[in-house]
Amino acid sequence: MFNNLDKQIIKKIKEYKTIVIARHIGPDPDAIASQIALRDIIRLNFEDKEVYAVGIGVSKFKFIGTMDKIDNINKEEALLIILDVPEFVRVDGAKRDEYAYTIKIDHHPCSHPECDIDLIDESACSTCQILSQIVFNNEITIDKASAEKLFTGIVSDSDRFLLSYTTPLTFDIASRLLDIYNLDLSKIYDNLYARPLSERKFESFIINNLTITENGFGYIKLTNEDYKKYDVDSNTASNMINDFNHINELKCWAFSSYDEKNKIYRINIRSNGVIINDVAQQYNGGGHKFASGARLTTPEEVDELFKALDKRCEESK
């Protein structure tokens, strides 16, 4: 399994006293949950180690855990583990060259080596699934809190077992986590899915204003005025993009959310079987075959990307 890379990773974790764990910018529950779970599992198993989770905290995901400050560590002697992120350009709060040794554990496609050890399983629904597999296969001790986090990442990234990355292994691992650690499902789902009515109204606004081309490409460009009107922020649409799955008329859909603070257009793209990540890659983005994103600086680039996605839908007819 994993070509023994999991064994090599465990060996490296044993070797280093200081370990820093990072994940992608604009984190989702899988990114944060894998990060916090791995940190806490290492702390639980090796009391003498200093382990830190780095990156900008997200208040919405505080229920998973909070980030650490690393002021006084010697990075040159530390191990860096990046999770749920294919490339360093998208890593939040850590640079490869600053660390003694680097490890990546991820489920996003990546065609080139990125770290000293790259454990990539593109067939996994989530990074939390890979971590759970490493835990179970190596009989590593974890506690209920970490099991809860791993389960949270699996549920969130598989979109409640809806996406095509959901496999028998996904159910097997979820079942074992539930069974062994007696997890409280309603608590986990409340944390992940409870939201204010304003967000549901905003979702209706998107549905009502989505432009759908004759090729089955649906898109909307969200503005500051839209966020203000519905009392939501520029990240809100990103978190509901999966909810537009299973609409007959949509082959592929994309939201453009203008982020005024960073002066960028954040694009979220999903599809029902049309491959989109190579298109996103041409526009400062990337991701999975059917779930990608991009960050653009001008409205013209947004139009170009949307045109390219529409063309991809046309070609797939």
Ligand SMILES: [Mn+2]
């Ligand atoms: Mn993920």
